[in-house]
Amino acid sequence: MEPRVILTDADHALMNACDAVFPNATKNLCRWHISENIRRKFKGLYSKDTGTDFTYWWKVLYRSPTIQEYDNRRINMERHLIQDDRTCESFKPDDKVWQYIRKNWLYPYRHKFVAWWIDERRNYGETTTNRVESQHTNLKRYLNGSNNSLDTIARHILKMVNSQMKEIVKSFHESRSKVMEGHRQHVWLKKLINRVLTHALGLLVNEYELIHKMRDGGASCDHHLYSSSGLSCACRIEGYIVNDTCIPIKDVDPFWRRLNFDLAYPPNEEPDYEAGAPLGFPLMVSPAQVPAIEMFRSVIPGWAQPFVADIKNVRPDSNCGFRSIAVGLGIHEKHWSDIRRAMQNELETNEGWWRAMFSKEDERLYDWVHSSISYSNTVKPAPPSHWFSVPSHGHMAA
Template sequence: MYLACERSGQYRATKKVKHDGNNTSRITGTKKCGCPFDMRAHRFTTHDEWTLTVVCRLHNHPPAEHLEGHSYAGRLSKDEKTLLMDMSKSMVRPKEILVTLKQVVQRAGRSQMQHLLGELAKYNYIERHRSEESMMTVTDLFWAYPTSLDLFRSFLRILIMDCTYKTNRYRLPLIEIVGVTSTEMTFSVTFAYLQYERVDNYAWMFATLHDVMDGFVVPTVIVTDRELALMNAIQKIFPSARHLLCRWHISKNVLTKCKKMFETQQKWEKFNHEWNSVVYSSSEIQYEERLKSLLKEFSSYPDAVKYVMDTWLVPYKDKFVAAWTDTCMHCGNVTTNWAESAHAKLKRQLGSCQVSFQASFEKIHSLLELQHTDIKASFEKSLTVVQHQFKPSQFRELRGNVSISALEYLLVESKRANSIGIDVEACGCVLRHTHGLPCAHEIADYIRQDRPIPLATIYSQWRQLHISICNKEKETEVTCHAEVELFVNKFNESDRTMRLELLKKLKEIKKRPVKGNEKVNPKGKAYITRTVKPGAYVDAFPAGLKPYIKFVKDVAANGNYGFRAIAASIGHTEDDWAQVRRDLLRELHTHKEEYITLYGSYERFEELTSILSYFEDSPGYSHWMTMPDMGHLVASCYNLVLYHLSLQQCFTFLPLRTVPVPQLDRREIAIGFVNGNHFVQPGHPVPPIATNWRKYRHPCAVDWDDAYVRRIQHFKDIIHDNVATRETFDVVDVA
């Protein structure tokens, strides 16, 4: 018997593929990567015994992160096969069979709402509700599956929401908030039954979501239809999020209201064409020109023109016209179709609009489990399957590191690059601004240099191929009863001299101020650990910056302070510090020659490799984060602006190799030289740009610093010269 890895061997095409322009054969891919792992098993003839020989114990690929998506793990058990056969013989529909295989229905003699709350607790859902005190009636109910919230932490940029009706016999509207993964699969973040569709109800739902996400995870783009109460609630709870209106709903409303105003189908189609050209205008100048043309062409239809102007363009053009929406990174999500699709799946499962809360929850829970399984399988496909259309060398660094969806966007853009070349104006850079992916002129430049597309140029969401699990430590009660009793016994048994010594020790403890624990490194610098006071670290910064510090987020003290701070800043949990180490290590080695030049020696490159390659808890001093060297890695890896603040030195780090992101869409994070992650108010003074950025940045990154000239001068005006603003020495382990 031979035992081998499922990725062993090489792909063997069974049909010859024709490479002509009209070829419509399906896209293929393979998991095979020539893995050498091999074992041989031999059974003895005399006894029921086996001998196992390991021919090769090594794999040439990392272990699978998810079992979902692998044929072996997807096999049915013996009992499941029996159940499947019985239900198939009874002519049960396949989708009902699948649901039955995933759940066991248990009913209890309780009210519908009591049963629903019990089921939510049984499956460890996060649940919040409001009720009328006089009648003890639940009015609003919010619930979310922990895995769904972990998915939201992993893919927090986009939220799509819509309300659906006829899902229960009580006629309560069901709100479903939907997110999108790197593989462009939707997941349900949370559900809510609301008594009324009013600002107060929506605001309560959003505030609850904000609360269960610890207040630090905020979406940057929210897509809805034109529900005024919903829009006002978003502005109230998520004021910094970019709110977009669904283009599909707008087109549907224009069709309903305006089509009847035209006497012929031909005139309506012409109006609709002109209207769509306005909506998809690529610039404000083009928008003004096309709008002027529409107003002139259809001046004889004042009602239609008045409707589109007063209802949509004048108040909301920045929320759905491409000239404005394409300035933010919405990753292609400009409609609520993802939410509509999720609603359609749910309603197909429910089958009837007269179902109870209990039956509705059972269907939703089953859908969530299937949803999460499919998402993990899609991650595994992106990690292991190499589609043959992505074999060209420009995708070499990206295969297995970014989602297949991102590769498909890049494949289309690389075809544009053949005709556009490196002409930035002709390119338009729409894909860079809306998806965070290299656009045509960037790809053309890499092809011209005979370089693969760098992994660092891909926005982090497309590189996220796992679910960031949030493990909150349970707080336990801390008491000292046993220790006090031991002390009293020790005191009573001691002579007078020993008693005086013990009392002296107690007085020393009493005089000592209660602070966070401190760790001192070999250079004598103190690192304060977790505290709950927001202003505890204000004195650790130059006095001129104190008025601009909004709040402080501390991180756990285990030697990975700096990496934990970065993870928390970019939207992950602190426990993702190992992923940050891996990301920075990949960034360092992907651009090895550039960083050797920047750091000035191969020895420093090796030192940083050694620091980043440590993935254990409580690393020693030699494996802590160092600044300013790692500031360049962080900014370039995650394509963000990093502020490093301390009493000794302050810098601003900018990405080295990417074109500037529009200022409204830039991610700016600030970390301080204490054990915390420090967030500052918008408009704060900005430290001078790190000198090595100006020396070693790529030409495409030249304009990153334009937006900070005034704020840098403000910093210089309020900060004294004793704070270094040039890269002259290392600070170890910012956190």
């Protein structure tokens, strides 16, 4: 039996040993240890309030669900902690502590503790070594002091392991026999009740509750529950509900199906889940999006699909490129002529920069782009010379 996830502190010898002995396990760093390490470096440099700020920003940073969020939050954190007036005198932009965080943690290890990276692979929600630490404390309690001989230590350890086994067996039994009221009301959970750990059902219900928030906020599923824990994420749950079906047991990672100390699944029944398998669109947050997904599925490459945040099919007239940008900016597509004007304005304001940029390709390109953007007739369709074209207009849109 091999562990699938290993969490350690940044002890290089331990990390190397884990790499050598368990090459296939996911190896992450304990967030608690990292935070403690930084907190110690901050001691004396920060007032109490700013210290609280640090904890807040740091947590927000390592929980970044996307790489864009990570970049934004890192910049925000730097601004709040370093350039903010509340920061104490000794903490300046060139401060060694911020450099320390970047150099020692963010740069080399972000992929081992920031959500966007670690949730790409199974970690079952474990982000700290706290469970081990608490067993360590537990063992100390059993040992009751340092005056133990080897055989009494062995006996105490056995006693502790047995008591822990009893706890686990009890939780297995509860998962197999009890039905929580909050789980019963979800028909789509029917096939999983008493067949997976109660904790997993709780995670699925939490995820289900996110669907409404996503819908209201116009957000899309980040698939984190699926990729990190092998449980259906919001878009998949939505799919089951829309199709009036239940989540099948095979769609739950074997980790959650283990309700006794036997094998979690017979050897010939391999799990369907595969870390790194294509995730598809994150977009089934409402049935209204299904036709758009079906229409564009074949033209959006598989690797790009998980990053698609929304699909809006604008009116296919001669201004559709500009309509798309309007929609992308969160305004109505009918404002396409405002987009044309804004792009024209940008071209004229920074003429020198754009001329230099376009002239790398063709000396005449600036003038061509400039004249192609100017079109404001809302009645007559724009001739092809005024259509949005990629990459020329695309550079500006980006």
